[in-house]
Amino acid sequence: MRLRRLAFNARYLNRGLRKLGFITYGNDDSPVVPLLLFHPGKMAVFSRMMRTRATPIVVVVVAAAHTKEDVDEVLRACDEIGDLLDLKQASGERWPVEEIIKRAVELVRMPEMP
Known part of the structure; x- marks a missing residue:
């Protein structure tokens, strides 16, 4: 019941803001609603x-x-704390943080990541 209410409220807020004339960003179902x-x-x-x-x-x-x-x-900071708390659960190729920083432009230009 709580998950259904959260899903309803997220979509309702996002779409309601748009109907009011605001520009929102992100997924309709996300509980985080970026309002531009x-x-x-x-x-x-x-x-x-x-x-x-x-x-x-x-x-x-x-x-x-x-x-x-x-x-x-x-x-x-995310790399360090993510390791300490074992928060890195995504599958796929991983890069060390310094590699990410060194290859920032290449990373940004890559096709959309899954």
Whole structure:
């Protein structure tokens, strides 16, 4: 029952936002619904206004101002913690994190991965 409710709510939120005129991204069934705002100056205001409603709604605002080095650091951290917690469950070819970082352009240009 909980999984059905989660699936319904995810699809309902995603499609409801689109019908309101927003642009969302990602899979309709994902419980994470990226809402594209396009106005960096309004992102913090949107987050603050959502949080200060009678029933606070917490949103995560992500601005695309990261450098490749920032992403490299996130990959290194995920690699280390993923090993410690045994979180790497996907099948398929694996590359060491430094290989991924070295071959970033090649990786980005590869055809879609399964």
